[in-house]
Amino acid sequence: MNDQAASVRAAVLTAAETLGIQAFPVPRLGEDDALIRVEVCGLGGSDVTQYLGKLRPSSTVYPVILGHVFVGTVEAVGPRAARRWRVAPGDRVVTEAIVPCWACSLCVSGHYSLCDAGEDLLRYGLISADREPSLWGGFAELVYVPRGALLHKVSPAAPLDALALANSIASGIRWGGDLPAFKAGEVGLVLGPGQRGLATALAMMRAGADKVIITGRSSDAHKLEVAKRWGVDVAVDVDAEDVVDVVRHVTGGAMADVVVEASAVATQPVTDAIKAVRKDGRIVLIGLKRGEPIPGLVTDELIYKGVTVIGAMAANYSSFERACRLIERDGDLITQANTHTFGLDQVERAIHTLAGDVPGADAIGVSVEPGRA
Ligand SMILES: [Zn+2]
Structure with a gap:
């Protein structure tokens, strides 16, 4: 040779x-x-x-x-x-x-x-x-x-x-399904429409979600378009709409059972997650913030609502x-x-x-x- x-x-x-x-x-x-x-x-x-x-x-x-x-x-x-x-x-x-x-x-x-x-x-x-x-x-x-x-x-x-x-899909199955113990008939909210957010939304749909809501910026229109083609019920442009209002409207005030915060760097989705989750709901945090603190983070609401918060990185x-x-x-x-x-x-x-x-x-x-x- x-x-x-x-x-x-x-x-x-x-x-x-x-x-x-x-x-x-x-x-x-x-x-x-x-x-x-x-x-x-x-x-x-x-x-x-x-x-x-x-x-x-x-x-x-x-x-x-x-x-x-x-x-x-x-x-x-x-x-x-x-x-x-x-x-x-x-x-x-x-x-x-x-x-x-x-x-x-x-x-x-x-x-x-x-x-x-x-x-x-x-x-x-x-x-x-x-x-x-x-x-x-x-x-x-x-x-x-x-x-x-x-x-x-x-x-x-x-x-x-x-x-x-494959890595994103495997991660989405774990973050959207396994870790929050997502059940058929529940409402899932995914904050951030990158490949990992899309994979998480898909995992929730395949787990039998009643509704899946995903968010993105106006510049994410092409990602939200894929989410809709995959069958996501509601795609929210957070530059045009308030995601918490949309979740309240879509769920008739019940709010989301599971919220997965999948946006890189942006910090507001973390406070949105706390507002959009229901009592006794689950929040999974997977979006890294480059070590920065979350402005306006008030943890009392997590306590009042009895929310489970889970951090995760990998599949x-x-x-x-x-x-x-x-x-x-x-x-x-x-x-x-x-x-x-x-x-x-x-x-x-x-x-x-x-x-x-x-x-x-x-x-x-x-x-x-x-x-x-
Ligand atoms: Zn080891």
């Missing part, structure tokens, strides 16, 4: 806003690991933050191959790994972003997404390419998968554009499994939320598109297909 055939192309970030294609050798596998040929890698807001060098201080170690939401086919797998993961070469799998330690108290009690291993916790897209065998990110032709990683088999017939959103194994089934069933619908796809040579353009730097792009989900020219 010549050098060309034995090399793997990857998009490598070597400093903030400095990204280029590099070649790496194909790793040698042992008994317990695997290689995944990446079909698609979805982008999230954290990819933009990381590209700009603004992720939490020191959490990005250059050089690094970005991309943590990848789906691909098993290229090669060690014999023990094949038995453990029940996969064979050619199987299509969704790989979770973290490789937990499986030894800390959080891992062994089922909360591996909160793994406490610190430096030992592997997180795709955040591991230096200087660490062997270098292929630790989804913006590459191949990704290395060590023992302890979490793989989910998914149908080869599922559309790639929908699979690019888990069970919600990933159900996301795979949902994508297999509703793939054509979910595809509508992946608005842009790029090749490996266009990763920077993909990042700028998701960031909203490309006028008129109206992006929701953006993905990279490394095998595409």
Whole structure:
């Protein structure tokens, strides 16, 4: 095999806003690991933050191959790994972003997404390419998968554009369904129409919601349009309407059973959530605010109303499994939320598109297909 055939192309970030294609050798596998040929890698807001060098201080170690939401086919797998993961070469799998330690108290009690291993916790897209065998990110032709990683088999017939959103769909199932114990017949309110908010609204609808209400700004019209096509009952433009009034009107004064606050940075949705939730209702907070306090936050109302407030960041194994089934069933619908796809040579353009730097792009989900020219 010549050098060309034995090399793997990857998009490598070597400093903030400095990204280029590099070649790496194909790793040698042992008994317990695997290689995944990446079909698609979805982008999230954290990819933009990381590209700009603004992720939490020191959490990005250059050089690094970005991309943590990848789906691909098993290229090669060690014999023990094949038995453990029940996969064979050619199987299509969704790989979770973290490789937990499986030894800390959080891992062994089922909360591996909160793994406490610190430096030992592997997180795709955040591991230096200087660490062997270098292929630790989804913006590459191949990704290395060590023992302890979490793989989910998914149908080869599922559309790639929908699979690019697997992480958001899995998260939405957990945030909109599992964590607030959403029940059929309830009213759900989702504040923020990004890919995670849309996924949360979809999860509520598939859980048998009586009504689902979603909010966005005027500039989110294209996202609210997708929400309506997916079957959301009410899409609220918060620049034109007061969401609390709308919820009061839609529910006849009963207010929302479950509110998921899914807007990045904006703080008013948190106070809106408290006003829009019913007595004994549940609020799930997933929108990070860059560490900023929430102006006007009054917690008395949470006490008077007996509200349960839950914070969450990630999906888990069970919600990933159900996301795979949902994508297999509703793939054509979910595809509508992946608005842009790029090749490996266009990763920077993909990042700028998701960031909203490309006028008129109206992006929701953006993905990279490394095998595409
Ligand atoms: Zn752990």
